[in-house]
Amino acid sequence: MYSDKVMDHFSNPRNVGEIEEPSGVGTVGNAKCGDIMRMYLDIDDQGVIREAKFKTFGCGAAIATSSMATELVKGKTVQEALEVTNKAVMEALDGLPPVKVHCSLLAEEAIHAALWDYARKNGIVIEGLQEPVEDIEESAEYDSL
Numbered sequence: 001m002y003s004d005k006v007m008d009h010f011s012n013p014r015n016v017g018e019i020e021e022p023s024g025v026g027t028v029g030n031a032k033c034g035d036i037m038r039m040y041l042d043i044d045d046q047g048v049i050r051e052a053k054f055k056t057f058g059c060g061a062a063i064a065t066s067s068m069a070t071e072l073v074k075g076k077t078v079q080e081a082l083e084v085t086n087k088a089v090m091e092a093l094d095g096l097p098p099v100k101v102h103c104s105l106l107a108e109e110a111i112h113a114a115l116w117d118y119a120r121k122n123g124i125v126i127e128g129l130q131e132p133v134e135d136i137e138e139s140a141e142y143d144s145l
């Protein structure tokens with residue numbers, strides 16, 4: 001049912017934890033399944049993401065997608081990080097079962113929420129970034145593979 005990559009990132013998640021004094025932090029949840037994800041980003045003066053960490057209270061797919069999302073955004077500029085969509089995360093994990101697609105959306109939204117916090121703190125606008133919602137079920141338009 002799950003790819004080897006999903007199982008790997010679930011059993012051995014990368015970048016679990018917190019960043020003290022993060023450049024941006026965002027928390028999103030899904031009221032329907034009750035899962036919550038918090039993403040921390042450390043962003044340097046050039047707008048490059050130096051570090052990303054997460055804490056997820058959620059299912060195995062939510063943990064695997066958080067782990068992969070943090071890996072994918074590290075080293076990217078804030079603008080490039082917007083391209084780390086739920087689809088990109090799923091592709092990097094070699095897919096997810098259809099009922100687990102919403103878990104990858106939590107990862108995308110957690111990145112957006114952390115970027116939004118960073119932009120707000122610094123008084124900047126990140127082109128293409130919309131204000132994130134706290135409960136992703138409310139927005140629920142997302143791509144499947």
Ligand code: FES
Pocket residue numbers: 030033034035058059060061062100102103106
């Ligand atoms: Fe809701 Fe996975 S079941 S995030």
